[in-house]
Amino acid sequence: MKREQIFEFFRRLAELNPSPETELEFGNHFQLLVAVVLSAQSTDVGVNKATRALFREVKTPEQMVALGEDGLKEHIKTIGLFNSKARNVIALSAILVRDHGGEVPADRDALTALPGVGRKTANVVLNCAFGAETFAVDTHIFRVGNRTGLAKGKTPLAVEKQLEKKVPQPFRVGAHHWLILHGRYICKARTPECWRCPVVDLCAFKDKVLQKGGKAKA
Structure with a gap:
């Protein structure tokens, strides 16, 4: 072309x-990151159904860590690969709290260093959250x-x-x-x-x- x-x-x-916007539903940068991680090999429709109740309860990485892996699994058990995704989301939330002041970093290398976050996920977050040309x-x-x-x-x-x-x-x-x-x-x-x-x-x-x-x- x-x-x-x-x-x-x-x-x-x-x-x-x-x-144009992503069809994933979220209320802040952290929820966006979680939604994109959960969407791997899953549909946006399926992720949205699972996260609506979750995101009413959990809005920060601190709250996600407090919810815990078992609590998160209850919310996302309808999503494919939910066991490994729950493990990754809890781990990345803890790292955000420990290393990034609870904020989602606007940096691809920092994002891809998080568990469950590959290049594609990082690019979605950079674009949707920070307006990057990714x-x-x-x-x-x-x-x-x-x-x-x-x-x-x-x-x-x-x-x-x-x-x-x-x-x-x-x-x-x-x-x-x-x-x-x-x-x-x-x-x-x-x-x-x-x-x-x-x-x-x-x-x-x-x-x-x-x-x-x-x-x-x-």
């Missing part, structure tokens, strides 16, 4: 959704980047590097939200809904599904 096409790609997505490449962004020709790469990091290089202003802060939402609701994994895609003419995908009810080629 050429530079002019990339600008037009994001211009159209921005026109349709001027203020690109959190999940399965949706990886698919959209490769399928459309926007940012091709064999690994999430390779796609992230392409996005860092190619995404222009003024779209850099919102880009990963637009791409996630596009992949979640239109450019779906099994059958992309190209027939209602606002950027279909810019997309390099050869097997477009241009009719509602059509099937993608295997």
Whole structure:
């Protein structure tokens, strides 16, 4: 995808959704961090169902530590991998209290040093909490980047590097939200809904599904 096409790609997505946001529900930076950690290999819908009651009770890392691992498990037992996630959330909460004054650091290295926090999670937190120009490449962004020709790469990091290089202003802060939402609701994994895609003419995908009810080629 050429530079002019990339600008037009994001211009159209921005026109349709001027203020894109994560679909995770949270009330502060700490709750955002917890929600993103819990969302690994889980849906945002499932995480939100589990955290609504939790976040009414727990708003700080101090309160999370006080809740304890068993107490946290009761809240998140409907989420996949809840045992390891509970262990990580309690551990990272203790580190935030001990080393960061109970605050979420605005630094990728400090974030990825926390248990259960990888590069993707750190990028989401930096973007959503601090407005950083980061690109959190999940399965949706990886698919959209490769399928459309926007940012091709064999690994999430390779796609992230392409996005860092190619995404222009003024779209850099919102880009990963637009791409996630596009992949979640239109450019779906099994059958992309190209027939209602606002950027279909810019997309390099050869097997477009241009009719509602059509099937993608295997």
